[in-house]
Amino acid sequence: MVRTRFAPSPTGYLHIGGLRTALYAYLFAKKHNGKFILRIEDTDQTREVDGAVDIIISALNKAGINYDEGPIVGGDHGPYVQSERKDIYLKYAAQLIKSGDAYYCFCSKDRLAEIHEKGATKYDKHCLHLSETEIQDRIARGEPYVIRQNIPETGTHTYHDEVFGDVTVDYKDLEDNILIKSDGMPTYNFANVIDDHLMGITHCIRGVEYLMSTPKYNLLYDALGWERPVYIHLQPIMRDSQHKLSKRDGDAGFEDFLKKGFLPHAIVNYIALLGWNPKNNCEKMSMAELINSFSIDGLQKSSSIFDETKMRWLNSLYIKELSAEEFHNAAQPYYAEYYPDKNIDYKYLSELLQSRCEVLADIKERAAFLDAFDNFDLELFVNKKWKTDRAMAKSLIDDCIKATESADLGAALETLAVDRGLKKGQVLWIYRIALTGAAATPGGGEEMVKLFGKNEALRRLKAVKDRLK
Ligand code: GLU
Numbered sequence: 138m139v140r141t142r143f144a145p146s147p148t149g150y151l152h153i154g155g156l157r158t159a160l161y162a163y164l165f166a167k168k169h170n171g172k173f174i175l176r177i178e179d180t181d182q183t184r185e186v187d188g189a190v191d192i193i194i195s196a197l198n199k200a201g202i203n204y205d206e207g208p209i210v211g212g213d214h215g216p217y218v219q220s221e222r223k224d225i226y227l228k229y230a231a232q233l234i235k236s237g238d239a240y241y242c243f244c245s246k247d248r249l250a251e252i253h254e255k256g257a258t259k260y261d262k263h264c265l266h267l268s269e270t271e272i273q274d275r276i277a278r279g280e281p282y283v284i285r286q287n288i289p290e291t292g293t294h295t296y297h298d299e300v301f302g303d304v305t306v307d308y309k310d311l312e313d314n315i316l317i318k319s320d321g322m323p324t325y326n327f328a329n330v331i332d333d334h335l336m337g338i339t340h341c342i343r344g345v346e347y348l349m350s351t352p353k354y355n356l357l358y359d360a361l362g363w364e365r366p367v368y369i370h371l372q373p374i375m376r377d378s379q380h381k382l383s384k385r386d387g388d389a390g391f392e393d394f395l396k397k398g399f400l401p402h403a404i405v406n407y408i409a410l411l412g413w414n415p416k417n418n419c420e421k422m423s424m425a426e427l428i429n430s431f432s433i434d435g436l437q438k439s440s441s442i443f444d445e446t447k448m449r450w451l452n453s454l455y456i457k458e459l460s461a462e463e464f465h466n467a468a469q470p471y472y473a474e475y476y477p478d479k480n481i482d483y484k485y486l487s488e489l490l491q492s493r494c495e496v497l498a499d500i501k502e503r504a505a506f507l508d509a510f511d512n513f514d515l516e517l518f519v520n521k522k523w524k525t526d527r528a529m530a531k532s533l534i535d536d537c538i539k540a541t542e543s544a545d546l547g548a549a550l551e552t553l554a555v556d557r558g559l560k561k562g563q564v565l566w567i568y569r570i571a572l573t574g575a576a577a578t579p580g581g582g583e584e585m586v587k588l589f590g591k592n593e594a595l596r597r598l599k600a601v602k603d604r605l606k
Contacts (some may be wrong), residue, residue: 465483
């Protein structure tokens with residue numbers, strides 16, 4: 138059975154690239170009726186942030202990427218948090234020491250700095266040749282040590298990656314990496330192998346930064362007599378042709394995009410296509426469609442550039458599909474933050490805004506007219522296209538008030554234009570400015586009256602009349 142995993146470090150932040158890795162692993166597993174596992178890689182405890190695991194889990198939930206095994210839900214291959222698996226790693230490290238594939242290293246930081254100063258680019262295997270008695274003595278004396286992998290000094294290693302094809306690495310370019318740190322914790326270089334094997338991972342889907350170090354992991358699989366997983370390395374998501382989309386850009390996190398008013402599935406749909414070609418010319422796809430069409434041979438060898446404009450477009454399609462009630466609910470936080478306690482029909486505002494927002498955060502700008510009325514600049518009546526001005530506004534304002542009081546506002550405004558020999562657009566412009574004080578509103582005067590209610594509309598028009606005197 139296919140088993141894939143997502144193995145984030147709990148840094149308090151889910152990068153959009155990480156989310157895509159999770160998504161591909163999920164899609165691949167589900168496509169093959171397999172299992173998708175969440176594993177928390179928290180062995181670098183200096184990087185850990187409180188609540189970070191919850192952030193990851195909540196992000197995956199919102200994205201609709203449901204894991205079958207992992208923290209909270211459990212499973213037969215737990216624990217799924219690496220810091221709770223310390224003893225497991227130590228056991229296998231001991232086995233590797235016995236077989237000569239790993240060794241104790243007592244070198245101090247100073248010594249390592251010294252060899253690097255002298256030009257060494259990697260660890261010099263100094264401790265590989267310590268005698269058994271010396272090792273035992275030093276351990277007994279309580280000297281701090283690490284356990285390093287013993288990499289061959291010569292030769293090459295070739296393995297197959299499903300995206301990149303055959304990858305060959307020279308052993309001389311690999312270092313005897315630390316497997317177990319002096320605090321007894323494993324490094325990624327060790328834990329990923331042990332866990333992927335013990336958790337039955339069949340396909341290892343991860344970032345391309347691990348492509349060249351994979352031979353080290355293969356050596357560990359071989360030394361332990363385990364079958365290697367299938368490797369699928371993914372190119373990063375780029376900000377432009379030179380730079381990765383990074384946390385420093387301030388908007389590379391899944392949550393950042395949610396805050397900007399993207400819908401979770403629109404983000405998921407968009408990033409699915411960043412690096413994978415569904416080969417069916419479809420762009421808008423539900424999770425079920427993504428699962429159905431996902432395949433490894435659509436994964437791209439080249440990196441892809443993140444295009445927020447395109448994601449906004451896709452998001453706008455999903456926004457239009459929301460029911461009126463869903464949109465209204467999703468809009469609440471924006472109303473609360475930017476336009477609380479307005480004397481308007483908020484439900485109707487949502488109706489006006491739904492087709493006019495690409496992302497929910499557009500609500501701020503699209504509804505800015507709500508704050509425009511008080512003391513607006515009367516020069517706004519001047520419109521070059523419509524050839525309107527203040528004097529025209531003054532001459533129309535009484536009739537605008539009358540039209541508002543009439544039973545059929547639309548017809549009344551039309552009659553007004555005919556009676557005065559004006560274009561309908563001229564009357565509508567003046568009417569809408571007089572009501573809102575804003576040049577841009579979602580919908581025209583009639584919609585605005587419906588939004589404010591007749592009384593408020595009349596109050597506004599009368600206030601404008603006073604100002605035009
Ligand atoms: N913890 C690693 C990371 O955050 C996981 C890499 C992998 O998927 O093996 O990059």
